[in-house]
Amino acid sequence: MHSCLLCAFLIFLLSFLLSSLSIPFYPSNSLSLFGDAQFSNNSITLTQETSCLSSSNSSNGIGRAFYDYPVRFLDISSNVTASFSCKFSFTITSSSPSCPLGDGIAFFITSNSGFFSVSNGYMGLPNEVSDPQDSYIAVEFDTNYDPSLGDINGNHIGIDANTILSLDSVDVTSLGFDLKSGKKMTAWIEYRDSSKKIKVWLGEDYEARPPAPVLESEIDLSKHLKEFMHVGFSASNGRGSAVHVVDQWRFKTSGVAPSTLPVETVQEEECLVCWPGDTGEDDQVSDFRRRDKREVRLALGLGGLALFVIFVLGILCFYYVFVLRRKGMIPGECNEGQSSRFQGSKVPRRLSLSEIRSATRGFNQNKIIGEGASAVVYEGALPSCGTVAVKRFSEVKQKGNLRNPFSNEFGTMAGCLRHKNLVQLQGWCCEKNELVLVYEYMPNGSLDRILHLRTHATKLLTWERRLNIILGVASALVYLHEDCERLIIHRDVKTCNIMLDADLNAKLGDFGLAEVYEHSCRTRDATLPAGTMGYLAPEYVYSGVPTVKTDVYSFGVVVLEVVSGRRPVDDNGVVLADWVWDLWEKGTVGEAVDHKLIGRYNKVEMERVLVVGLSCVHPNSKKRPTVKEAARMMKGEMPLPNLPAKKPTVKIQSVLPKQSEELLRFGHDEVNDTPWATPKTHFSRF
Structure with missing residues (x-):
C-alpha cells in the first residue's frame, strides 16, 4: 500500500511541477x-x-x-x-x-x-x-x-x-x-x-x-x-x-x-x-x-530545484518499489513500480478498481466465461469499450525463475502489440491486491470449446473456416516472430488460447508465458519448461530453451487438431502428432480428417495442410519450417517439404538441473509426474 501511495505522490508532484512551472x-x-x-x-x-x-x-x-x-x-x-x-x-x-x-x-x-x-x-x-x-x-x-x-x-x-x-x-x-x-x-x-x-x-x-x-x-x-x-x-x-x-x-x-x-x-x-x-x-x-517572460524566468529559476527534488524522490521510489520488492520485502501488494513502468507508454488505459467491479457486477460468478491456472475471466461492460473480457489474476507466489503471470502478460501486451489476429488489450488495473487485464470480447469463445465441447456448434467449423483460422493463427505468429520490433516467443500456442470473434476469425491470446528478446539475441536462457502436454516440442521439454521453432511445433499440433477434430492427447493417452505420423507411414494420412466434415472439403488442399502440419511437428527442430513458410505452403505459394517415410527419431539430452524439485512444486504439495505441463486452461462456461 505504501509503495502505491509513494508512486502516486511522485506522479502528482511531477504533474504539479510540470503544469505550474510550464x-x-x-x-x-x-x-x-x-x-x-x-x-x-x-x-x-x-x-x-x-x-x-x-x-x-x-x-x-x-x-x-x-x-x-x-x-x-x-x-x-x-x-x-x-x-x-x-x-x-x-x-x-x-x-x-x-x-x-x-x-x-x-x-x-x-x-x-x-x-x-x-x-x-x-x-x-x-x-x-x-x-x-x-x-x-x-x-x-x-x-x-x-x-x-x-x-x-x-x-x-x-x-x-x-x-x-x-x-x-x-x-x-x-x-x-x-x-x-x-x-x-x-x-x-x-x-x-x-x-x-x-x-x-x-x-x-x-x-x-x-x-x-x-x-x-x-x-x-x-x-x-x-x-x-x-x-x-x-x-x-x-x-x-x-x-x-x-x-x-x-x-x-x-x-x-x-x-x-x-x-x-x-x-x-x-x-x-x-x-x-x-x-x-x-x-x-x-x-x-x-507566455509572460517573468513566468519563463521563474520556471528556469525554480527548474533546477524542482528537478533535484524529483531526482531524490525518484531514487527513493525506485529503491522502495523495485529493489525491496525484488528482494521479497514487500509482499502481497500490487507491484505499482512495475506497472508505472508501462503506464501511459502505450494505448491501453488504466482503469480504477471501482470501474472493474462495476463492469463485472462485483466479479459476479454468473459473469465467469473462463478459468485458468492463474486467472479467472469475466464478461464485463465498460462505457468506453462496450463488452469486454476481464481477466482477474489470483495471487501467485513466485519461486526460482518462475514469474508472476500478470507481470509477464502485461509486460508483453503493454508493448503495443497491434495485429488483427491478436486479442487486443484494452486496459488494466493494478490497485490494492487486484491485478486485472481487460481485453476485447470474443463472442464465440475459444477454438477449443467449439472444436471439442460445443458439439452443436462444431458444424459452424466448415473446412473453409478451419483453414481461415489456421492461417489467422499463422499470421499472428509471423507478426510475433518476424514483424514485431522485438522477437516474441509465445510458448503456449494451443486451441484454448485461440479466441474466435463474431465472424469466427482467429485471435491469439494469453501471453502469460511469453518470452521477449531482441532480434539480435543469438542465445536463449534455459527455463523450466511450461505449457500443455501434447503441444510441447520434444527439445523444449528436455532443454528448457524456448525458440521460434518450439512455437512452430505447437502451431503444427494446432493445425493437426483443427483438421482432425482430435485432442493433442486423447483420453487413452494417444498423442495426436504420433497418430498422424503413423497414418503417414501407412500412406493413409487422409484418414486423419475430422469425420464431422462429412467429406465437404477440397481433398488436395486438405492433404497439403496435413503435410505442412506434420512438417511443423518434425522431431528435429532444424527440419521444421518457419511459420511464414508454413503459411505459404498451405496457400500453395511454396512447394511442400519432402517428409521422411516414417517419423524420424532424434536423440535429445536433458539439461534440466537435478536439484529442481522445489521449482517443480510451484505451490503444489507433490511434484507433478509431468513437470513440464502446467495446469490446462479450460473454458467451462460461455
Missing part, C-alpha cells in the same frame, strides 16, 4: 529511434552519410524517430476530432557529390509505429496501408523525383494519407526554396477540424511564420485518425546519400484532452511536445498561448 516535458529518452537515426548535438539525425552503391541494396538507409507516448486525436464518446499544430526545423544536406540526393524527410502521424517500411525508399513510409486497423498521415518534404509515384519534381511538399501517392503537392522551387540546399528551414503544419483543412508553411526564419502557406489542402482527417496515434519523423536515402536532421520540434493538439501519462500532465493550451531550446510561443499560431 517546464517542457520532452526528455530525449521519450523518443524512440530506429534504423540510422541517432541523437546529435540536441538534434535528431535521421540518416547517415552512405555510399550510394551500398545503400541501394541495403536495408539500413532509413531512420525514424517518434514520440514514445501516444497522443489522443479522437474522442470516441463524443466523436470529436482533435486539431493540431506542429513546428520544426530541418536540414537536408548532400553527403556525397558523386551520389544522387536521398529521398527526403516526412512528418507523420500513425496508429502503429511498428509497421513502417524497413527498406530504402519512400522516405521510410509504407507504400500503402493494407490493414484497416492501421493508418497514417504524412507531410513529405520530397527531394527525389519518381514519376511512378506521381511526383511533380524532386523539390516538392506533399500530403499523404495511407499511401505514398500524395493527395496534394506543391513545387517549392517557384517559391524560392531549395529543400536540398543544406540550409536550415522551418516548417509549420496546422490542421483545423472545423474547416477540414491542413496547411503547410515554409520559411528560413524560425521566429516568424510567413503570412501565407505554401500548401493548403482540404482533407477530413477524422477518416484517418484513430483514438490514439504516434507522432514523429521518417527519412530515407534510397539509392542516394544525404543527411536528414530535425531539431526544435514543438507539437500540440486542441479540442480533445489527452488522457495518457505523461501527456495528461500538460494543459490543453500548453505545448504537448517542446524540444529542445524552444522557450517562446508562436506569434502566428492563435492557439499557442503567449
